[in-house]
Amino acid sequence: MSADKVFRSGPELPRTVVQKQAEYHLVLITQELETPFWDKVAAGAKAEADRSGSSIETWGSYEKDQEEFLKKLEIAIDSKVDGIIVQGLDTDDFKELTKIKAAFYGIPILTVANDVPMADSLRRTYVGSDQFRAGQMIAEQLLADMGTAGTVILMGDSREEYYQQQRVKGIMDVLKKVPGVRTEYAETIESRDQIIAATQDVMNRLPDVDAFIAVNANIADAMVQEIGRRSQVAPYHIYSFDDSPDTMSLLREGKLDGIIEQSPEEMGRLGVKLIIEWLRGETVPLDTDGYLTDIRMRKAADAP
DSSP states (O other): OHHHHHHHHSOOOOOOOOOOOOSOEEEEEESSTTOHHHHHHHHHHHHHHHHHTOEEEEEEOSTTOHHHHHHHHHHHHHTTOSEEEEEOOOSHHHHHIIIIIIHHHTOOEEEESSOOOHHHHOOSEEEEOOHHHHHHHHHHHHHHHHOSOEEEEEEEETTOOHHHHHHHHHHHHHHTTOTTEEEEEEEEOSSHHHHHHHHHHHHHHOTTOOEEEESSGGGHHHHHHHHHHHSOSTTSEEEEESOSTTHHHHHHTTSSSEEEEOOHHHHHHHHHHHHHHHHTTSSOSOOTTOEEOOOEEEEGGGOO
């Protein structure tokens, strides 16, 4: 009785803290960590994962280090996470990992922002911009600004990934219908020196060029620098996309006439929502054609 009395009068034993287990463990993987565009994708993904009671980690590489990026994708697959949301990479190594290894483990792959063909990757779906329509919108704005006669340079990197192919097809779909517009595609390796050299070459060969479109936004800064070194940037019509750290500042400075502004936060949010719905069996199958997020044409005059 005395022992019982002492025990009951003592301090309460600490209660075990019970943490709620995350329903699903997801990973977002990109080649461009800590850039404004991908920070927004990650923020949207985390907000939706928190709302849905799941967890998400953001992995990847910096400055498009493909080897490191593919290593992170392989680690995610080997870790048997519940789902992977990944920036599509149009290479054989990427397709092998998604089509064979991830499929073997039954891990759903969803591409975001940059797509790869479904047949090549077995990705469940794509969430992001309609890149073909984005190309059309840039071409339409170019014609509105330049008129229906002129020489236009499309500049892309030598890898010609699927998303770039779609942008070029959209641009050409509009420009090829205008007899007075001449187009040329300039290809470069994605290094600053090579971009400058490619810009020099095309301006030497085509001194009457009127407009430039950086199909790969990461090319825009070096391209604009070289144009400005040789002459005033103002006479040229120059356009690109917002998935580079530099394009928004170039737009604000008036060095780009316009960019296609995408919806990265919505891409992250919708990507997580869809993959969780698939895991729960609520949306099966997902639409293999993809889920398209909003795109807008933003002019230099509109930049804050």
